[in-house]
Amino acid sequence: xxxxxxxxxYKVAKRGQDVALRCDPISGHVSLFWYQQALGQGPEFLTxxxxxxxxDKSGLPSDRFFAERPEGSVSTLKIQRTQQxxxxxxxxxxxxxxxxxxxxxxxxxxxxxTVL
Amino acid sequence: AQTVTQxxxxxxxxxxxxxxxxxxxxxxxxxxxxxxxxxxxxxxxxLVIRQEAYKQQNATENRFSxxxxxAAKSFSLKISDSQLGDAAMYFCxxxxxxxxxxxxxxxxxxxxLLVTP
Numbered sequence: 001x002x003x004x005x006x007x008x009x010y011k012v013a014k015r016g017q018d019v020a021l022r023c024d025p026i027s028g029h030v031s032l033f034w035y036q037q038a039l040g041q042g043p044e045f046l047t048x049x050x051x052x053x054x055x056d057k058s059g060l061p062s063d064r065f066f067a068e069r070p071e072g073s074v075s076t077l078k079i080q081r082t083q084q085x086x087x088x089x090x091x092x093x094x095x096x097x098x099x100x101x102x103x104x105x106x107x108x109x110x111x112x113x114t115v116l
Numbered sequence: 117a118q119t120v121t122q123x124x125x126x127x128x129x130x131x132x133x134x135x136x137x138x139x140x141x142x143x144x145x146x147x148x149x150x151x152x153x154x155x156x157x158x159x160x161x162x163l164v165i166r167q168e169a170y171k172q173q174n175a176t177e178n179r180f181s182x183x184x185x186x187a188a189k190s191f192s193l194k195i196s197d198s199q200l201g202d203a204a205m206y207f208c209x210x211x212x213x214x215x216x217x218x219x220x221x222x223x224x225x226x227x228x229l230l231v232t233p
Contacts, residue, residue: 003160031218042120042207042223043161050218059220091161095218102149102168105221107161 002026004108006092012114013082021077021111025094032075033105034067035091043091049075082115089113120208120224128230129198136183137193137227139208148210150184151221152193155205164206167191195229203231 005024013019025032030051035043036059046065048056051072060067064083069075079086089112093105120141129135141150152164167175167184174182179199183192191210195202205228209221 033218033220035221040225042209042225043221045220045222048218048220055218056220093161102166103219104163104166105161107153109158109160 004092004094004106006090006108006111008111009109010112010114012116014116015083016081018078018080019082019113021079021090021113023075023077023092023094023108025073025075025092026106027073029094029096029106030072031095031103031105032069033093033095034075034077035093036061037089037091037110039088046077046090079113082113084115087113087115120210120222122206122208122224122227124227125225126228126230128232129195129202130232131198131200133198134194134196135198135229137195137206137208137229139191139193139224141189141191141208141210141224143189143210149219150182150191151209151211152180152182152191153207153209153223154202155207155226157204161207165193198231200231200233203229205229 007022032049034046037043045059047067049069064080066078089110091110092108095103095105148169150167155161165177179196205226207226208224211219
């Protein structure tokens with residue numbers, strides 16, 4: 001399919017472990033977003049990429065969170081020294097070229113992270 | 117802080133009936149964009165409908181329509197002729213930030229819609 005894919009779909013980590021979550025956006029989509037969705041809540045913005053440039057990382061909750069998109073396509077969200085409060089679904093979304101606010105964001109299925 | 121409020125955590129509707137999901141928001145911007153997204157149990161978020169704030173005419177997409185009241189900062193979603201496949205979490209959202217943030221979305225907490233036969 002041509003949709004946004006994420007891997008792994010489920011991840012269980014022991015507290016203190018590092019994790020890496022991958023996002024494959026739709027081919028040709030310039031914009032890529034990461035959101036964090038806690039149980040029973042709406043998604044919350046983490047960070048935004050335009051091609052390989054990370055233009056906004058204001059939503060990252062701490063310096064343990066790091067995201068990259070080195071070639072302007074695949075993106076990785078890394079969480080170092082995971083804590084229980086990091087348990088959530090991490091959603092990736094991409095949108096078409098251009099910066100129009102009206103652009104639809106296409107979401108992946110998410111990665112459910114559980115930190116024990 | 118700019119917020120989105122969905123006051124109905126859960127709603128129920130019978131098949132073929134009409135249901136309205138409420139949403140209010142708070143922004144100091146004059147130009148922004150509003151969205152309703154649907155999140156089925158499989159968790160892939162799908163756009164349902166969108167509205168440009170500068171347009172007074174309410175958006176419609178087949179069985180889905182909105183009632184946009186800009187002065188009241190209200191953006192409700194009406195689903196007509198409800199179908200079993202409409203059962204999902206529905207999130208109201210608006211664009212947050214500017215071109216540097218890529219117009220990231222600011223979501224409400226969602227309304228869980230149950231459709232009964």
